[in-house]
Amino acid sequence: MSRLQCPRCTRPTERCLCALIPCLPSRTRVLILQHPSEVRHALNTARLAALGLSNAQLLVGEVFEALPALLQQPGYRACLLFPGEQVQPLMPYDKSCSELPLLLVVPDGTWRKARKLLHVNPQLANLPRVALPEGLSSRYRLRKAPMPGALSTLEAIVAALNTIEAPTCFDALLKPFEALIEGQIEAMGAQTYQRNHAQSDTAL
Incomplete structure (x- = not known):
């Protein structure tokens, strides 16, 4: 028999994250395009981002x-928040001028699936591309990053908003993400985690 799920955060009801999800306003509008393969992922961080931001879809x-x-x-x-040629670093809003706020489009999926989204939606490929600051590392301690600086979708959105809208801080969005990771570590047991993940955790 399947466990009951919270209809909002989609976690099992006994591990509901809703109490930890904030409701943060942002000048930037965030549009997350999620590949269908990510919907049932245990760590659906894109959903957490959309729930925690009032100006997100x-x-x-x-x-x-x-x-x-x-x-x-x-x-x-x-x-478009995605690597590529002629990518520009994200910069804080210039408060001295009346520049329009960003509509930050964020593909959510594996690198292969995200590239497919760009391929089948040519409007995405035509957008100017922006990149996160260098030197960031993921808090996702259950999976080794595929490349230096690779972040989960939620972490990437938080890093982007912290950069664009500084000094406003969006780290509160990470609270349900961290609780989710702690819950999975607890479920697998300390010994299993230490054996399979602790070494990569220290490397981060």
Whole structure:
């Protein structure tokens, strides 16, 4: 028999994260495009980001027919948080001028699935690309990062907003993420975690 799930955070009811999820306003609008393969992932961090930000939207799919209209929302300038040629570093808003806030588009999936989203939605490939600051490391202690600086979707969004909207801090978004990781470590047992993950944890 399957366990009851919280309809909001989709975690088992006895491990519901809703009490830890904030509701943070942001000048930046965040549009998360989630590949369907991520929906049932144990660490669905994109959902946590969408729940914790009042100015965020999460769409699930491969081809997004509404994307052209979403990218042209009045009052925003769209950019894609994804590596590539001519990528620009994220910079804090210039408070001395009236520049439009960003519509930050964030693909959510493995690197292969995220690239597929760009391929089947050509509007994404045409967006200016932005990158996170260098030297960041993930708090995801249950999985070795595929490359230096690789973060979960939630961590990437937090790092981006902390950069763009400094000195405003969005670290409160990470509280349910950290609780989720602690819960999984507890479920697997200390010995199993130490044997399989502790070495990579120290490396971070």
